[in-house]
Amino acid sequence: MPPTTPARVPAKRKRGEGQWKLGHREPLNPNERTKKDDDGLNVRARIENVYAKRGFDSIDPADLRGRMRWWGLYTQRKPGIDGGRTAALEPEELDDSYFMLRVRLDGGALTTEQLRALGEISQTYARDTADVTDRQNIQYHWIDVVDMPAIWKKLEGLGMVTTEACGDTPRVVLGSPVASVSADEVLDPQPAIDEIVERYVGNPEFSNLPRKFKTAISWQQDVAHEINDVSFIGSVHPEHGPGFDVWVGGGLSTNPKIAQRLGAWVPLDEVPDVWAGIIGVFRDYGYRRLRHRARIKFLVADWGVEEFRRVLEDEYLGRKMVDGPAPATPEHPIDHVGVHKQVDGRNYVGVAPASGRVSGTTLVALADAVEKAGSRRVRLTAQQKIVVLDVADGKVDALVARLNTLGLQADPSPWRRATMACTGIEFCKLAIVETKERAIRLVEELEKRLADVVPEHPISIHLNGCPNSCARTQVADIGLKGQIVTDAAGNQVEGFQVHLGGGLGLDSGFGRKLRGLKVTSAELGDYVDRVVRKFAEQRTDGERFAQ
Ligand code: SF4
Helix, strand or coil: CCCCCCCCCCHHHCCCCCCHHHCCCCCCCHHHHHHHHCCHHHHHHHHHHHHHHHCHHHCCHHHHCCHHHHHCEEEEECCCCCHHHCCCCCHHHHEEEEEEEEEECHHHEEEHHHHHHHHHHHHHHCCCEEEECCCCCEEEEEECHHHHHHHHHHHHHCCCECCCCCCCCEEEEEECCCCCCECCCCCCCHHHHHHHHHHHCCCHHHCCCCCCEEEEEECCCCCCHHHCCEEEEEEEECCCEEEEEEEECCECCCCCECCEEEEEEECHHHHHHHHHHHHHHHHHHCCCCCHHHCCHHHHHHHHCHHHHHHHHHHHHHCCCCEECCCCCCCCCCCCCCEEEEECCCCEEEEEECHHHEEEHHHHHHHHHHHHHCCCCEEEECCCCCEEEEEECHHHHHHHHHHHHHCCCECCCCHHHHCEEECCHHHCCCCCCCCCHHHHHHHHHHHHHHCCCCCCCCCCCEEEECCCCCCCCHHHCCEEEEEEEEECCCCCEEEEEEEEECCECHHHCECCEEEEEEEEECCCHHHHHHHHHHHHHHHCCCCCCCCC
16 A cells, blocks of 8 residues: 555654654664664575584674574673673673574464474573573574574474564564463464464565564463554454454563554454554654664554554555454453363363473473373463463373473462563673572572462562563562662672562553662562562452552
8 A cells, every 4th residue: 555644743753763754764873774784684694604604703793783683593691791790891792602592483382393393402502491481482592603504494394483583573473372272262363373474574574673573463361462562352343243452552671561452453364464554654653763762662652542543544554444342351360371171172281380491301301291191282371381282181180290290380389370580691681680590499489488378369470680671570560670789788789679569451550660679689589478478468358469
C-alpha cells in the first residue's frame, strides 16, 4: 500500500528523531551507521567464509559488536571483571573471545529430535551450557566462532535457526506452550506465527529496525503480552467469533511501559498482515536518533494509540480494522507448571528448572525421558519453564519421577516456581551483579527457611543484573535490579534495588521502587524471608502480594 500523508508528529519532535518517513535517512548514531553500511543479515557469509576460518581476531569490529547479533551471536563478558568496573571500561575491554549464541524457537516448540540436537551442540561446542530464557530461546555460552558453520549445519538440518535471534530485528515470536493441546484454547495461533516467520524473519524488509521488536501471539494470556512491542491475544468477537485483540507499545528496561490495546479485533488469517503493518510503522516512524528512545513504546506513548491505529490503517493496511472487545483477564498468572489434561485426554507436564538453568546433558536426558514416556513434543515457556506434551495417563508418574532426578520438578516449591533470573555477570557484558547462581542459591535457602509458609499464589522473585530488566524487574512481586550497594560495614558490594508489588494480568503494573530499599546480595535471603512473613501475617482473605 503506498504511503499517504505522513503521520502527525508532536511539534517538539519534528526535528532530529531520525524517523525515516519524515526524511531523516542519514544515520544519527554509530549503531544506525553500522546498519546503513551493511545489512546485518550479510554477516552470515563473512562468518562462514572468513571468521570461522581465520578465528576471532579476524572479525571486523563493526561485525563483532553489531552485525553478528543478526545471527544470534553476542560476545560474552571476559571473566574476572567485577560489576563495579563495568561502566568504567570500554566495550572491547569487556569482550571475551567467546560468544553467547541464542537459538530462536518461535512459539517455543521443539521435537525431541531437536531437543537432543540442542543438547549435543551444548556438549560439543558450549561447555555443556544451556539456559531456557524467558523468551522461549535456548541460550549457549562459550561458543567459538570457528564452530559456527558446524553448529548452523546441525541446527538448520533440523529446522532450527539463529536468524535475527538478536539485533534490531523481529525477535523470536512468543507463543503459548500449550497451543493446540489446551482445553482452554479456542483458536490455535501457530499458523500465524509460522507465516510471520516464513515471510519476514531473515527478510531485508525488516532487518533494519530502530531497535529490537518483540512479538507475542497466544490464545491464552501466558506470554507476558503486556510487555511486548506487539501482542495478539485471543478474544471472541460477539459477531465475528474467535480472533485476536491487538496490543502495542509494551516494554520494560529503564522506561517501562505497559502495552496498550488498539481496540481492534483481527481474525487469525489477518494476523500476519497486521503484524507486518505494525512493524512497518515502527521501521518507518520509529525514533533512530537515541538508542534509549528507539523502542516502539516511545512512539506509541507520543502518538497515543488512536493515532497509531489511524496511521496503521490509513498508511499500511489501507482499510479500517474491526473494533473488538477486551479479553477477560485470568484470575491467576498462567505458567503451565504441573500435570494438566489436554483436550485429547492425554496430559501435558510442566516442569521448573531452577531459574531456567539447564545443561546440554540435561537436554539430552530430557529428550530420552520424553520419548520413553511415549511423547515427541516439548515446549519452552515465557517463564523459563519446560512443558512436555502428549503424555498418556499411565506414563505420567514415571515421567515426573524421571524428570525430578534431572532437576526438572513438576511439583516445585512456590519459590522455585516463581523465581526467574537473567544471565547476569557470569556472561553478560552489561551486568553489574551475579544473578543465575544467586537465584538458585536463593531458592534453596527459601525452601528451607520458608518451609512453614505456603502462599496461596506463588510470590514472584525476579533477579536482574542491571537496569535492562531482561528478567522483568518491574513486573515481579519482588523485583530485583542489580547494582553496587553499600553494606553495613561501609563496603561497596553486589546488591539490588528492590521493586515491590509489580505484576501482569490482574495485577498489571510496575512495582514500587522505594528509594532507600536496597539489599546486598548476601542479605537477600533474610530480606525475602522478612517480607514474605510480614505479608503472610498481615494478609487479608484472598489478597494477592501485588494488591
Ligand atoms: Fe544482562 Fe542486564 Fe539483561 Fe541481565 S538484565 S541479561 S545483566 S542486560
